[in-house]
Amino acid sequence: MMTEIALLCVAAFFAAFVDSIAGGGGLISLPAFMITGISPHMALGTNKFSSTCASFTSSIKFAQSGKVDFKILKFLLPFTLVGAVMGTHTMLKINAGYLNSIVMVLLLFVSIYSVFSKNVGMEDKFKVLKKKSIFLGILLAFSLGFYDGFFGPGTGSFLIFGLIYIFNFDFVRSGGNSKVLNFTSNITSLSVFLINGQIDYRLGIPAAISMIIGSRLGASTAILKGSKLIRPIFITISLCLSVKIFYGIVK
Template identity: 65%
Template sequence: MITTSIVTKIIFLCGAGFLAAFVDSIAGGGGLISLPAFLAAGVSPHLALGTNKFCSSSGSFTSALKFVKSKKTNSDLLKYLVPFTLIGAAVGVNTVLKVNESFLYSIVLILILFVGIYTVFSKSIGAENNFKGLTKLNLTLGILLAFSLGFYDGFFGPGTGSFLIFGLIKIFGFDFVQAAGNGKILNFASNIASLVLFAIHGQIDYMIGFPVAIAMILGARLGTTLAITKGSKLIKPIFVTMSLAVAGKLIIQNFL
């Protein structure tokens, strides 16, 4: 029986999910909104992680598909990077318990602060698409980026979307739109490994998950449309905001 409290919880989570997917489709970092919302609604931690992954994967798939249809992705590049992202995510999920998280938090905090601050002061970063084609060097660096961030997303996750966008801009010379499009596909690929494991272990609440997933699909569609039409002028400030928000979350969670 569906009670009034459950309906209220689902409405709250749908609103948070819509906003999270909207932001995530533009610059990453949507998990900063959606995961705390699940926990605030009283969902247990493991179910919150699994259900959030189920919902966010729906949104990221929608966003990735729209970027592909708008020709803001590079299939020649992605055919090399996606397999390494999947492998990295699978390895990450299976080694999560072997890593000292406190050490990892410090490393991630420093890196995400660097990404945010560097982007604030670099007026040219991501403003124009300066991609000149694939070379052995940039493809090798891209594969390392894909594997590393797939691994990272598999067992930890905060800031993955931001790191992907920044890395793709610096390695391949993409503008923010192209970087967001290619990054969203890689991010979706890394989500799949985690999602499958959560599903296998029964850590997804589908009664909550399905309506929130629909809300995230709608948020992702709107966010991706704005990202494609408004370009770097929209993505850069949101990208910086979400990068610094991830850093703030890590500081509060681990040092205060």
């Protein structure tokens, strides 16, 4: 059992490190929880517990470095919360399987677009907060809050890409704001798992500690190295997520 926990902690550390930079940490952490032999629902709940601790940690780090825009987030966060509540309740009633194909196509689009649009997210070109941007930001926050509560994979990557497109942020600033939004939807979904007793604290607490360390180091690396580091990792994670989902469809 101690060996399993040790390996889980290593996977959790790397998952949080990657997630704090470009999203997609669940690609590493969720399979690691599944390998321990706990049920799928317990794995999802325990992973959500640990990843919520990680997203909180990286959110603080980005905020301390001035990479979080609370003047914008004050409009977006309430809609992320509402979306996550609705998405989580919907998830309890509807099979999320049919979303696989849609998510795979969207992730492929995001990664391919980022490959060929080499200047996207490389410079922070945000100037003035416009009503149109606020409206589009609200739509993004609500939609991805709902999606994170309902299904989840790729939420961080979609948020980063969406914030770059709407507000002309660079990858670092977009990553900081996306972490706060992601934390909001994470903690909302986590509350549902808590109520239903779907968290294994024996695994979740050690993994959470590892994720806190990994997320803090990852956020520091992203802030220090900037968009030149984040862009290739972002593209790689988006492609890996789409391949993983495709594999799940054809399996």
